[in-house]
Amino acid sequence: MKKTIALTILTLSLTALVRAQVKVNTFNAADLKIQWEVLQNSYNGKPQFKSALTITNTGKQPMPATGWKIYFTFPRQVVEESVAGPVKIEHINGDYFRMSPKSNFKRLAANDSVQIPLIANAWALNITDAPEGFYYEDDSKPGSFTTITKVSQVPSTQPRQLQRLATDEIPVVTPEALYKQNELITDLPENQLPRIFPTPVSFQKSGLPFHLNGHTQVLADALFGKEAAYLKKELALLFKVPSSSAVFKPGKIISLNKKADMAPEAYELQVNADRIVITASTGAGAFYGIQSLKSLLPGKAWLGKMQSITVPGVLVTDEPRFGYRGLMLDVARNFHSKKQVLKVLDLMSLYKLNTLHFHLNDDEGWRIEIPTLPELTEVGAKRGHTETNTDHLQPAYASGPDVNNPYGSGYYTKADFIEILKYANERHITVIPEIESPGHARAAIKSMDARYNKFKGSDMAEAERYLLHDYNDSSVYSSVQHWNDNVIDVSLPSTYNFITTVADDIIKMYQEAGAPLKTIHFGGDEVPAGVWTKSPAAKKIFATSPEVKTTDDLWYYYFKKVNQILKKRNLYVSAWEEAALRKVVVNGARKQIPNTDFADQNFHMYVWNNVLGWGAEDLAYRLANAGYPVILSCVTNLYFDLAYQKSYQEPGYYWGGFTDVDKPFKFIPYNYFKNTTQNAMGNEYSTAALAKEEALTEQGRANIAGIQGQLWSETARSPARMEYMLLPKLLGLAERAWAKDPEWATEPDQKKSKLMYDAAWATFCNVLTKKELPRLNHYAGGFQYRIPTAGALIENGLVKVNNQFPGMIIRYTVDGGEPTSSSKIYTEPIKVKGKISFRVFDTIGRGGNATSVVN
Structure with a gap:
């Protein structure tokens, strides 16, 4: 009996213990809530900020x-x-x-919280600065992860949270500030606006209109067969499809005619009652004439429901200002699908941009299949949880633990890439592939490590054939993005095997696509100090080469070899600006000057750094003056990933300043200092400082090959976000790339220039609102461009409201709710007391960010 009682007690005790263990093990990390808040920028008077993470257990079981x-x-x-x-x-x-618990971490009971203050470098102003991509790992279940989705940020509202440094004079955007900015933008009638965008060289109204319909025929010179096929496809999108039983009625004619003595991308467009004639000497010219014809059509035409369209009678003579009109698209940091890339190509072609600079690899991803080196996509195209980076890369930019995350992982197959090339070529867009090197190359390095590990047990020569770093190199460095293993060792012979093989596989894809390839962009930016200092291979070169004695010399050694590889393939080198610079010591201080070694080698330099106050403000002009062909890629006006405005809710980086729609529009390619007034912190850039900058010479002016907008993808993790950052900024770029210098850009009298600019800016805003953005609501499936935030001002008890784009609808509420597409429309100043919320809507009911005032 005693044994039975004892056994029963033991059983009950064991059962209770098991239940207790089960109870402990039922903690669900998905119940965790994480909140982040900025406490103070410029903490302790340094370029750092203090913030706090608060972890709350919203579940029923304690966190261990x-x-x-x-x-x-x-x-x-x-x-x-x-x-x-x-x-x-x-x-x-x-x-x-x-993050892991210290010994003093206590179990976090249900509904309890723990706050974790921390200090980080630089500063934090908007939602882009927040930590993201949280996931939990239970040590008892390695490889099993729980994504934490209950993550939020406390909006910063106080000056101590929103001022980067004591010298930060850029104000936070307020409704009143926006109202005053928008006051300069006059609402213009649509019939007073330019009919074609970008602005053509010559435009005249001419004769009676042409009535376009689904039966309009397209006739073309044999040279323009590709363009005629494209035009037919575009026209088919506009009209209701006739029923199969309908009797065919011949329509009027659009003809594409050849004229030999025109510039390569020039065209003439004549519209009269009987015929539309596009004349050009090349397919590119004919294509741009087609785009101008499309520009004459109303935005609603792209709904595809038209019976007929009236095209005004015009006579247009036109050609582009720059031969290079580009967009750099980064798909490495976050991947974007082939479908989205094709959509971007449609957008570019509509606005006559002719070059896609395709940033295909970086530290966080390799995005193009190289058939000879499959490891590049087997390993380098995937991100997920890893301790080793042998099967895939670690998470970045909130991609999380899952290798199937569509923005952390992904690549273009050979077939995908060929399709992209063909699609671009049909639209007269040249695709320049960028293989970022020797820095920003971690995805390539880790992929070739995987290849090394695959072969090292059986064939060491094959294992080392494409190795991109020396395992015995103990150099210590940290890149701008805090990587310590992302730079290719340029002193290894295997590096050039890799470069050659990648280049050859890319060349074959272009040949198969029938697409032109004149250059490969090999990056060259942001290689940190400390690289190669302890590389055994570098030391061998130092000992044997009279020209290479320091790690700085390895820089020129690398690009000299890359140039030799490309020259053998009838290609030239494109690179970021650093590839054209030589490091020297002047009066005891290190500085960078144009490297004359490559100035006559047709190196095309993409110059991004003109940040005011950094010391390279005039670098683009210095390199052009030194003989380098230069593509202006200036961060101050042409980085589309930068936030539109200083507002906590506005996404995007801001290290180079803020880039609203006006920044690309106001850019003056040959003299961007003319309307430069403030640095990235909002401080006045003095006349004396500007006077020291090197201006373009006549030779330098001839070396400006073109301009290019940049969209880096760190914060662009969806098509919607990509399009939000691109548009409407891209339209300002298109105008500057295609149209001649506006009068305000060359007017020497500053007051006159300002008045002329204000009038041009108002016209541009009206063109966007009444012509281009309504078109983009439907074109190529529709684009989710940014809709501006309303400006509001209280004056004599009345609330006045306006917005950046006249003609967009402003709606408001007085009940505390956010305005919707059915809220009351603002038509005149409001006398209501209390909190009034406003929101701008486009013609299809999409709304921008809401704002409010208290009257």
């Missing part, structure tokens, strides 16, 4: 005191010793961090 880790990504570098509270935060690499 030990045995877990939380991973996340954060664009700022955490000062690890500054982390307060019962957790440790460790930097792994890049923007990837790991």
Whole structure:
């Protein structure tokens, strides 16, 4: 009996213990809530900020005191010793961090919270700066991860949260500030606006209109067969399809005619009652004439429901200002599908941009199949949780633990890439592939490490054939994005095997696509100090080469070899500006000057750094004056990933300043200092400082090959976000790339120039609102461009409201709710007391960010 009682007690005790263990093990990390808040910028008077993470357990079971880790990504570098509270935060690499409990971490009971203050470098102004991509790992279940989705940010509202440094004079955007900015923008009748965009060289109204319909015929010179086929496809999108039983009625004619003595991309467009004639000497010219014809059509035409369209009678003579009109699209940091790339090509072609600079690899991803080196996509095209980076790369930019994340992982197959090339070629867009090197190359390095590991047990020569770093190199460095292993060792012979093989596979794809290839862009930017200093291969070169004695010399050594590889293939080198610079010591200080070694080698330089106050403001002009062909890619006006305005809710980086729609529009390619007034912190850039900048010479002017907008994809993790950052900024770029210098850009009298600019800016805003954005609501499936925030001003008890784009609808509420597409329309100043919320809507009911005032 006693044995039975004892056994029963033991059984009950074991059962209770098991239940207790089961209860402990039922903690669900999905119940965690994480909130982030900026506490203070310029913390302790330094370029750093203090913020706090608050972790709350919203579940019913306690969070364990030990045995877990939380991973996340954060664009700022955490000062690890500054982390307060019962957790440790460790930097792994890049923007990837790991949090784990310290010995004093207590179980987090249901509904309890723990706050973790921390200090990080630089500053935090908007939602883009927030840590993201949180996921939880239970140490007892390695490889099993729980994504934490309950993540939020507390909006910053106080000056201590929104002022980067004491010298930061850029104000936070307010309704009143926006109202005053928008006051300069007059609402113009649509019939007073230019009929074709971008602005043509010559435009005249001429005769009676042409009535376009589904039966209009397209006739073309044999040279323009491709363009005629394209035009027919475009016209088919506009009209209701006639029923199969309908009797065919011959329509009027659009003809594409050849004229030999015209410039390569020039065209003439004549519309009269009987015929539309597009005349050009090349297919490109004919194509741009077609785009101008499309520009004459109403935006609603792209709904595809038209019976007929009236095209005004015009006579247009036109050609582009620059031969290079480009967009750089980064698909490495975050991947974008082939479908989205084709859509971007449609957008570019509509506005006569002719070059896609395709940024295909970086530290965070390799995005193009190279058949000879399959590891590049087997390993380098995927991101997910890893401790080794042997099967795939680590998370970045909130991509999380899952290798199937569509923006962290992905690549273009050979067939995909060939399709992109053919699609671009049909639209007279040249695709320049960028193989970023020797920095920003971590995806390639880790992929070739995987290849090395695959072969090292059987064939060491094959294992080392494409190796991109020396395992015995103990050099220590950290890149701008905090990577410590992302630079190719340029002193290794295997590096040039890699470059050659990648180039040859790319060339074959272009040949198969029938697409032109004149250059490959090989990057060249942001190689950090410290690289190659302890490379055994570099030391061998230092000992044997009279021309290479320092790591700085390896820079020229690398691009000289790349140039030799490309020259053998009848290609020229394109690169970022650093490839054309030589490091020298002047009066004891290190500086960079144009490297004359490559000035006569047809190196095309893409110059991005003109940040005011950084010392390279005039670099684009200095390189052009030194003989380099230059593509202006200036961050101050042409980086579309930068935030539109200083507002907590406005996404995008801002290290080079803020880039609203006006920045590309006001860019003066041959003299961008003319309307330069402030640096990235909003401080006045003095006349004396500007006077020291090098101006373009006549030779330098001839070396400006064109201009290009840049869309880096760190924050562009969806088609909607990509389009939001691109548009409407891209239209300002299109105008500057195609149209001649406007009068305000060359007027020497500053007051006259300002008045002329204000009038031109108002016209441009009206063109966007009444012509181009309504078109983009439907063109190529529709684009989700940014809709501006309303401006509001209280004056004599009345609330006045306006917006950047006259003609868009402003709606408002007085009940505290956010305005919707059915809210009351603002038509005149409002006398209502209390909180009034406003929101701008486009013609199809999409709304921008809401704003409010209290009257």
